[in-house]
Amino acid sequence: EPEVTQTPSHQVTQMGQEVILRCVPISNHLYFYWYRQILGQKVEFLVSFYNNEISEKSEIFDDQFSVERPDGSNFTLKIRSTKLEDSAMYFCASSELLAGWTYNEQFFGPGTRLTVL
Amino acid sequence: SQQGEEDPQALSIQEGENATMNCSYKTSINNLQWYRQNSGRGLVHLILIRSNEREKHSGRLRVTLDTSKKSSSLLITASRAADTASYFCATVTGGFKTIFGAGTRLFVKA
Numbered sequence: 001e002p003e004v005t006q007t008p009s010h011q012v013t014q015m016g017q018e019v020i021l022r023c024v025p026i027s028n029h030l031y032f033y034w035y036r037q038i039l040g041q042k043v044e045f046l047v048s049f050y051n052n053e054i055s056e057k058s059e060i061f062d063d064q065f066s067v068e069r070p071d072g073s074n075f076t077l078k079i080r081s082t083k084l085e086d087s088a089m090y091f092c093a094s095s096e097l098l099a100g101w102t103y104n105e106q107f108f109g110p111g112t113r114l115t116v117l
Numbered sequence: 118s119q120q121g122e123e124d125p126q127a128l129s130i131q132e133g134e135n136a137t138m139n140c141s142y143k144t145s146i147n148n149l150q151w152y153r154q155n156s157g158r159g160l161v162h163l164i165l166i167r168s169n170e171r172e173k174h175s176g177r178l179r180v181t182l183d184t185s186k187k188s189s190s191l192l193i194t195a196s197r198a199a200d201t202a203s204y205f206c207a208t209v210t211g212g213f214k215t216i217f218g219a220g221t222r223l224f225v226k227a
Contacts, residue, residue, distance in 0.1 A: 043154075056211075
């Protein structure tokens with residue numbers, strides 16, 4: 001069964017450093033998403049992406065964040081200058097486009113645990 | 118409260134019993150989805166119900182949606198110890214924005 005994959009599974013970085021989190025969505029999916037989950041808290045929407053542009057973003061997704069689909073398979077989240085409070089699990093998800101622009105279920109990757117020291 | 122709030126926050130039941138979790142939301146939605154998460158791991162999609170649907174079944178799961186009350190419920194029948202997890206509702210609005218609730222932690226005792 002196709003699945004969303006994410007790398008690395010765990011990233012440790014120093015405050016102020018840039019990190020890039022990588023995701024490979026399911027191949028025929030056209031919508032992509034990033035979420036984060038701070039330990040013990042709920043999953044928070046960061047951004048949705050379709051047709052090579054951001055569809056929607058949350059207040060969390062400020063100028064320090066960016067997303068990119070550099071090729072036909074990868075979808076990346078970049079944090080330019082990490083802060084301690086960026087420590088969280090980051091989940092990528094993808095979903096397919098159905099006829100009539102119907103939304104469909106999102107398939108989540110296993111997540112990348114980001115630790116900012 | 119925020120979009121997609123579940124109650125109860127925690128639920129402990131015996132194996133074989135039914136578990137009911139509720140979700141309330143504030144804005145208009147395209148669809149509502151329920152997810153399961155085991156102990157900080159990835160989210161597993163359980164069921165999606167569209168705004169024009171009222172009830173949906175999948176195996177031991179039954180989801181209802183009342184758009185007039187902006188609420189949904191997830192019923193797990195004949196629970197098993199393996200159902201122990203956190204369950205989240207997520208509302209999807211225009212622009213593919215998905216808002217998750219705080220979740221219900223379900224503990225099923227064998």
